[in-house]
Amino acid sequence: ETGVTQTPRHLVMGMTNKKSLKCEQHLGHNAMYWYKQSAKKPLELMFVYNFKEQTENNSVPSRFSPECPNSSHLFLHLHTLQPEDSALYLCASSQDPQRGRQETQYFGPGTRLLVL
Amino acid sequence: GDSVTQMEGPVTLSEEAFLTINCTYTATGYPSLFWYVQYPGEGLQLLLKATKADDKGSNKGFEATYRKETTSFHLEKGSVQVSDSAVYFCALSDRNGGSQGNLIFGKGTKLSVKP
Numbered sequence: 712e713t714g715v716t717q718t719p720r721h722l723v724m725g726m727t728n729k730k731s732l733k734c735e736q737h738l739g740h741n742a743m744y745w746y747k748q749s750a751k752k753p754l755e756l757m758f759v760y761n762f763k764e765q766t767e768n769n770s771v772p773s774r775f776s777p778e779c780p781n782s783s784h785l786f787l788h789l790h791t792l793q794p795e796d797s798a799l800y801l802c803a804s805s806q807d808p809q810r811g812r813q814e815t816q817y818f819g820p821g822t823r824l825l826v827l
Numbered sequence: 828g829d830s831v832t833q834m835e836g837p838v839t840l841s842e843e844a845f846l847t848i849n850c851t852y853t854a855t856g857y858p859s860l861f862w863y864v865q866y867p868g869e870g871l872q873l874l875l876k877a878t879k880a881d882d883k884g885s886n887k888g889f890e891a892t893y894r895k896e897t898t899s900f901h902l903e904k905g906s907v908q909v910s911d912s913a914v915y916f917c918a919l920s921d922r923n924g925g926s927q928g929n930l931i932f933g934k935g936t937k938l939s940v941k942p
Contacts, residue, residue: 715870744929753831754871754916754932767929801870814920815861816930818870 714738715819717802723825724792732787732822734802741807743785744816745777748799760785792826799823829854833917833933840907840940848902848936850891850917858919860893860900861930865914874902874915907940914938
């Protein structure tokens with residue numbers, strides 16, 4: 712049990728659908744992250760939120776829209792995705808981003824997304 | 828920019844064999860180094876970390892030493908078990924551009940341990 716939960720665990724959607732991924736952390740952390748994990752590629756950082764404020768957008772297409780209503784919840788809204796967006800989407804959290812390079816991130820189990 | 832390179836998998840070993848997974852990095856400054864493990868169907872879990880040169884991280888029989896002179900952080904275990912079968916990711920923290928604490932990952936190495 713990592714303290715970071717993600718729903719749904721699996722999602723199949725068409726290119727015209729709109730769906731949302733949810734992440735919740737029960738660790739009292741202040742920073743949350745979205746990553747994309749594709750086959751044969753390194754994990755790609757997508758978004759970072761510190762204290763509910765977005766501090767990083769790693770050149771992610773606008774068809775991915777994050778939302779962080781509070782420090783415990785993070786959403787990723789999806790619309791008009793492409794088949795190449797099929798991947799495992801991982802959420803992570805960390806305690807205090809001001810600790811910088813010593814910070815440990817805790818990951819959720821991921822949402823396996825398939826875009827048809 | 829900063830980067831992490833780890834050995835290509837998959838790696839297949841027999842139970843009780845010795846494991847080494849190589850990891851080298853390129854970074855400006857002094858990053859922290861991490862090994863994460865991903866068991867089938869799960870997210871990543873921190874396995875061990877080291878925050879400065881010559882530090883040794885260890886956990887569950889795994890060890891890795893931060894070698895600044897060779898820019899390496901190789902993962903080792905003296906005797907692997909079937910339950911160690913997973914994908915292992917080497918990572919470093921990224922301090923550039925004000926992005927304190929963000930992680931840069933290698934591509935992962937899949938380990939399969941046979942009974």
